[in-house]
Amino acid sequence: MTAVATEEIPLVDLKAQYATIRDEVRAAIDDVLESMQLTIGPNVKAFDHEFASYIGTKHSIGVGSGTDALQLAIRACGVSSGDEVITVSHTFFATVEAILYANARPILVEVDERTMNMDAAAVAAAITPRTKAIIPVHLYGRTVDLKPLRQIAQDRNIMIIEDAAQAHGALLDDGKKAGSGGRVNCFSFYCSKNLGAYGEAGSITTNDDRLAEELRALREHGQSTRYYHPVVGYNARLDEIQAAILRIKLRRLPEWNKRRREVARAYDKLLEDSGVIRPEIPSGERHVFYVYCIRVPGGRRDDLRKYLGERGIGTQIHYPVPIHLQQSAEFLGYRKGDLPVTERLATEVLSLPMYPELTDEQIDRVTTSIREFMKGN
Amino acid sequence: MTAVATQEIPLVDLKAQYATIRDEVRAAIDDVLESMQLTIGPNVKAFDHECRSG
Numbered sequence: 001m002t003a004v005a006t007e008e009i010p011l012v013d014l015k016a017q018y019a020t021i022r023d024e025v026r027a028a029i030d031d032v033l034e035s036m037q038l039t040i041g042p043n044v045k046a047f048d049h050e051f052a053s054y055i056g057t058k059h060s061i062g063v064g065s066g067t068d069a070l071q072l073a074i075r076a077c078g079v080s081s082g083d084e085v086i087t088v089s090h091t092f093f094a095t096v097e098a099i100l101y102a103n104a105r106p107i108l109v110e111v112d113e114r115t116m117n118m119d120a121a122a123v124a125a126a127i128t129p130r131t132k133a134i135i136p137v138h139l140y141g142r143t144v145d146l147k148p149l150r151q152i153a154q155d156r157n158i159m160i161i162e163d164a165a166q167a168h169g170a171l172l173d174d175g176k177k178a179g180s181g182g183r184v185n186c187f188s189f190y191c192s193k194n195l196g197a198y199g200e201a202g203s204i205t206t207n208d209d210r211l212a213e214e215l216r217a218l219r220e221h222g223q224s225t226r227y228y229h230p231v232v233g234y235n236a237r238l239d240e241i242q243a244a245i246l247r248i249k250l251r252r253l254p255e256w257n258k259r260r261r262e263v264a265r266a267y268d269k270l271l272e273d274s275g276v277i278r279p280e281i282p283s284g285e286r287h288v289f290y291v292y293c294i295r296v297p298g299g300r301r302d303d304l305r306k307y308l309g310e311r312g313i314g315t316q317i318h319y320p321v322p323i324h325l326q327q328s329a330e331f332l333g334y335r336k337g338d339l340p341v342t343e344r345l346a347t348e349v350l351s352l353p354m355y356p357e358l359t360d361e362q363i364d365r366v367t368t369s370i371r372e373f374m375k376g377n
Numbered sequence: 378m379t380a381v382a383t384q385e386i387p388l389v390d391l392k393a394q395y396a397t398i399r400d401e402v403r404a405a406i407d408d409v410l411e412s413m414q415l416t417i418g419p420n421v422k423a424f425d426h427e428c429r430s431g
Contacts, residue, residue, distance in 0.1 A: 014413040014415075015411075015413045018410060018411075018413060022410075025410070026407070026410075029406060030403070033395060033399075033402065033403075034392075034395075036391040036392045036395060038391075191413075191415045191416065198409075198410065198415050199415050199416065200416070
């Protein structure tokens, strides 16, 4: 059989989504430009309110990026030099960067093979008197169980900071939304995210009034009022144009997440017995499939990726090098073999095209190509 | 002398400037949105180059 690839299927198709909201977005950008209120104006205030209400927290503090969110959250929690912060090695680099910005020591722990998320037993084993915070990362859009982490953290004065950068709208084990369960919680609205700006943006959510006030000051150079700086802060403002765009997209997020789950279920059905390991689909809305990540055993991942690429199908590896083996993390003293599950996942994971506008025909083409490859060769 | 202030003179008037470049700005934003190349794409590269060349 000859594959006649007439149309590319990208990993993420932002154009397809933009086509569905173009008029609204253009009008909103025009409004901001006519007003020339460009920083922390009516749209940022309204988005902060609307996003907090969606997540179910008292506060949302819009910031310039997901990395800003992590950096400010860690700082506001009082993490500093000599403290240890536990997170996973199987994640995007920003989580660990933010810990290092605070001069704290990242303690990188193993993930559970089934969920590809933080292993609570590994967290328990990593606790020391210096442990200040635990950062569970809801990787790919699947939420980490917070209950066992809360049991570990309680009575030890250890804070939980959710990294919900990939999990907008996903539910936690208590049925509430990701981003409502930690002392402070972090979101990224990078353009490819389930809720993505057209550029960079992020948010910190919290129920703590005092921390919220501190975070609002920190995002604007530590200002209490203009040009009065009781603390040294950051230039980490969310801008009005991005906030206006996010407000439009937030209204569609539930419907987009629903379609992502449908796409995941279709992949799951069509890839049954294909030889690849499919991601578990938890019941309810625990997973919002920012990424649909399969595992390809037997050292065939890179060949499959090439095969799909030749047929116009975009894929990605999230992530090829675990944090503990990154060159910039050498000084932490980890070695190859320290986190065997994490290291094996890095050689097996492959993310397939995933976006709400993906059609059933496209899903069929992706899964048919995967089956062809796994059967042959 | 009585000052009859009929019109505000702001410290900075971004609207006055925007009025002179509105059409160009809107068209440029439209182009970026249609391309959906949102970070470190052709405009960042071109702007970096134009700054360097003075």
